Amino acid sequence: MDPTRETLSAFIDGELPPKEMERIAALLATRPDLDAWVRQQETLRAGMKSALSDLAAAPPPERLVRIAQTTPISWRWRLGRAGQGAILRTWIPAGATLALGLLIGIGLVPPGDIGSRGGQVVAQGALASALNGKLASDNGAGSGPRIGVSFRDHDGRYCRSFDADGQSGFACHGSRGWDIAMLAARPNAEASGPYRMAGSEMPDAIRAAIAARIQGEPFDIKAEKAARDRGWQ
């Protein structure tokens, strides 16, 4: 019985079991009509592939590259997970002004790390020092606030996420120093030590806020260091 067109087609694509591949190959040697069909298909496939591969070899248009480069996939994926994870116990949104009294009232503020300046909640003490001088790669095993990602926001300001004493947040550098843009309690803060790596445990609300504000990509080590050496200006 003649093989079906489906069988011949699967033969061309090498999708038959080895024994069947051998059987069809032997059959084609004795059947010029079937062999011609297979050869024709192979020619068509080569033609299509060759024509379309020329296109694939050409550099893609700038507009496509720009869109695809907007955000590295791993980072965007992590941010995209926002809203799917644990529900925050408490979070303080990034408003024009955060009320220091409110933060203290709900126990979000590590003593000495956050204060108020000109009506804006700002980082101070150990947190301000870490935001000014610490690189994410310096977190190590030591104590103190930990630095997560650094990036530029849509206003062009340098921003950094941090993790300090059970809270996560991010701050952006302005004329008064580091304005706290957002602060949230880490869901499992009790289970960890007083300080923990920002990023891996970043609350979803923080991720979402950063995703909304980030311009381009988070800094790599080199860009982070360069920005620090320029004083975040």
Next chain:
Amino acid sequence: MVQLLPRLRRFAAGLTGSIADGDDLVQDTVERALKNLHQWEPGTRLDSWMFRIAKNRFLDVRRGRKRSGVVSGEIPEDAPAIRSDGARGAEAHMMLRGAAQALDGLPPEQREALLLVTVEGLSYRDAADILEIPIGTLTSRIARAREALALWAPEG
């Protein structure tokens, strides 16, 4: 994702039959992928996921055009699907125009199956996963596409 652009462009051009339309489809695909990245599971193939988005967007747009009357008639999937202007020389297949013309005569379901296997070099299993169809259906679509192309092209 940038590394995937050449393959996405090739697939999209084959689907739409035109480089310009293909690039529009790629742009749409990338934008949707970025918007829906939370749906992609790390550890699975990003290229397969992107191809699936491109395929779905292509069919969405096509359905939309059909509803609005831009596409005059859909070719039934099981029809031989030969265009009346199809009698060109085999050498035409060596150019994008010729390849695109040959594919353009196929129903979209056959076209996407054939492209994934013959041009992208995917296995039947991977192609069937992208198209979200059983392997048997994929095998059948490819065979029908080849029958149609055999009628379209002169003996090779």
